Amino acid sequence: MALGGMILAMALAAPAPVELAALRLRPVATIVGQDLTLGAVADLSPLPASLRGAVAGLALARFRPGQTRMVLSAARLTARAQALAPGLRPWLKTQDGDVTVSRATEAAPSLSSGFAGRCVRVLRPLEPRAVATADDLEAAPCAAKAAGTGLVYDRELGAVRAARRLDPGERLAAPAAFALAEVRPGQRLSIQTRVGPVAVIRTVEALQPAQPGQALFVRAGDAVFSATLAEARP
Secondary structure (H helix, E strand, O other), rough: HHHHHHEEOOOOOOOOOOOOOOOOOOOOEEEEEEEEEEEHHHHOOOOHHHHHHHOOOEEEOOOOOOEEEEEEEEHHHHHHHHHHHHHHHOOOOOOOOEEEEEEEEOHHHHOOOOOOOOOOEOOEEEEOOOOEHHHHHEEEOOOOOEEEEEEEEEEOOEEEEEEEEEOOEEEEEOOOHHHHEOOOOOOOEEEEEOOOOEEEEEEEEEOOOEOOOOOOEEEOEEEEEEEOOOOOOO
């Protein structure tokens, strides 16, 4: 996707400094398995590394057998996380709105088999652990030889990563569509801020992967704040 077609819409025109390091729940999340964890529904990058690892696996809700979608109150989820880990309170405040969570099939995140012959070709080099986006891959016929398994699903990030160095031309099993990010960390984006009738557009750096409609943290100079990735303009 061209840089010019990607616009971020800020939720707040002038976020207060105290909110810069706050944890924000994503409005939409997709998980594998029954348990919705804090790491699957919130960006944990504002936390100290020692705390981040300790709370990523906190189970906030669970799918019933056969259930594939839940709409949960953000206030309920934050209250649950605060009760399980009181040390989160300085970063995690009560939030409004709902969080919609979908449950994917168990096979989808493996990205190694079961895709009914669907494959992709790597278009540009990807270093190990790099987040893959739609611009890095294109649909391709599967070769007679089994497709490689160079892509893995990172549950905490909610995105697909390169399991090893991937070179242009390699054919791989196609990743599940829900797992492929539109934006990767470090990517330059345009952000639109509205103050009354005035719109100001500036360039920022994405700090996490995201799909259209998802919230993500971005950096502009020394400031870090939350924005929402919008759909591409026609």
